[in-house]
Amino acid sequence: MKSFRDKRRDSRPHPARSEPARQRDTFAPARPQSTTGERTETKSADRQEAKPARRVLARRDGVLPAERLPLILEVAPNADYALLDSGAGEKLEQYGPYRIVRPEGQAIWQRALPAKEWERADAIFTGDTDEEGIGRWRFPKTPLGETWPMKHDGIDYLGRFTSFRHVGVFPEQASHWDHMAGLIVAAKRPVKVLNLFGYTGLASLVAARAGAEVTHVDASKKAIGWARENQEMAGLADKPIRWIVEDAVKFAEREERRGSRYDIVLFDPPAYGRGPKGEVWQLFEDLPGLTDLCRSILTPKPLAVVLTAYSIRASFFAIHALMRDTFAGMGGTVESGELIIREKSVGRALSTSLFSRWVA
Known part of the structure; x- marks a missing residue:
C-alpha cells in the first residue's frame, strides 16, 4: 500500500472553500532514480499487486500509561x-x-x-x-x-507556492518539534528518530540539529527532493539524515523484520487515500495497525511516539484511547489534545489538528 496524501485537513464539515490537507504528488508506478543519501525501496511488480493482510493486533497486557488531557499546544x-x-x-x-x-x-x-x-x-x-x-x-x-x-x-528552508495552496510547512507542528528537540538533548545519548510521512522535512531537520540520527520517509519523490533542498538551505548537510522514498507502512514493516529500532517515532498519516494500483488507506481501519507497528520498532528505552491526525471526524479522545491501549505495559504518559495557532489580531485560536503522543 502506498503512502497516501489526504486532500483535506479540516475535520469539520466542509463548506465550498474549505482547505484541503497536505496535497502531495501523484505517485508514479515507475521506480524513481535514487540520488546520494536518498533511497527508494520497492517491491517487484507482482508483489506490489498483492493486497497485504491487515496486521493482527495482540491484546496488550499491563497497566495503561498515565494520561494528560486535554492538552492544547499553542503556536504564538x-x-x-x-x-x-x-x-x-x-x-x-x-x-x-x-x-x-x-x-x-x-x-x-x-x-x-x-x-x-x-x-x-x-x-x-x-x-x-x-x-x-x-x-x-x-x-x-x-x-x-x-x-x-x-x-x-534559526533553520533556513524553502517556502513554495504549491498548486494545492500549501507552502511546505505547517507552523502548528512547532510545538511537537520543540518538545522532540528537548527530549533528544535531555537524553544525553545517541538518539534515533523515524519520521514517517515526513513531507518537506522540517521535523527531521529539527531532530538532526538537536543531535539525533534521523530516518525520513515519504512516498513522494518530489517531497523528498524538497526536503533535501531544505537540508542544504539549513546548512545541515553534514547531519545524519537518511532520505527514503517509500510507502511509510511498508518501510516500517520492513524495519520490524530487520530488527531496526528507534527511540522516537513521528507519524502523520492521512485520513483517506488511494494508491496507484487501487490500494486504499482508511485511517479508522488502518491506524490501529500502524500504531501497533510503531510500538514494535521502538528501542528498549524509547523516548516518545507522536501521532498527528488531520481531517478526521472524531474527538481526540478516540486516538487518545488507541494510544493508551497500544502502549499498555510501557509506563509513561499519553498526552492528547489539539494543535492551535494563536491569532495576532485579537488573539483567537485556530485549531488545526488533533494529536496524541506517548512519552516515556
Whole structure:
C-alpha cells in the first residue's frame, strides 16, 4: 500500500472553500532514480499487486500509561510566522517576507482587521478548492517566484507556492518539534528518530540539529527532493539524515523484520487515500495497525511516539484511547489534545489538528 496524501485537513464539515490537507504528488508506478543519501525501496511488480493482510493486533497486557488531557499546544506569532487574522472562510498569514491569504473552512467568524490589511497580501490562493482541483495563486502586487527563503527557529528552508495552496510547512507542528528537540538533548545519548510521512522535512531537520540520527520517509519523490533542498538551505548537510522514498507502512514493516529500532517515532498519516494500483488507506481501519507497528520498532528505552491526525471526524479522545491501549505495559504518559495557532489580531485560536503522543 502506498503512502497516501489526504486532500483535506479540516475535520469539520466542509463548506465550498474549505482547505484541503497536505496535497502531495501523484505517485508514479515507475521506480524513481535514487540520488546520494536518498533511497527508494520497492517491491517487484507482482508483489506490489498483492493486497497485504491487515496486521493482527495482540491484546496488550499491563497497566495503561498515565494520561494528560486535554492538552492544547499553542503556536504564538513570531518573526518567522504569524497568523495575522482570520474570518469569513479565509486566513491571513505572514510567512517570512510574504503576506498570504488562503481558504480556511473553520474560520466561521468575522475578520478583525480592516479590509486594507487584507488587501496588502502578496499572494492569494484563488483556485478550485474541490478535491481534484489543481489550484491557482494570484499575486496582486508583483509576480513572485515559486520558492522563497524562510526560517524556523534559526533553520533556513524553502517556502513554495504549491498548486494545492500549501507552502511546505505547517507552523502548528512547532510545538511537537520543540518538545522532540528537548527530549533528544535531555537524553544525553545517541538518539534515533523515524519520521514517517515526513513531507518537506522540517521535523527531521529539527531532530538532526538537536543531535539525533534521523530516518525520513515519504512516498513522494518530489517531497523528498524538497526536503533535501531544505537540508542544504539549513546548512545541515553534514547531519545524519537518511532520505527514503517509500510507502511509510511498508518501510516500517520492513524495519520490524530487520530488527531496526528507534527511540522516537513521528507519524502523520492521512485520513483517506488511494494508491496507484487501487490500494486504499482508511485511517479508522488502518491506524490501529500502524500504531501497533510503531510500538514494535521502538528501542528498549524509547523516548516518545507522536501521532498527528488531520481531517478526521472524531474527538481526540478516540486516538487518545488507541494510544493508551497500544502502549499498555510501557509506563509513561499519553498526552492528547489539539494543535492551535494563536491569532495576532485579537488573539483567537485556530485549531488545526488533533494529536496524541506517548512519552516515556
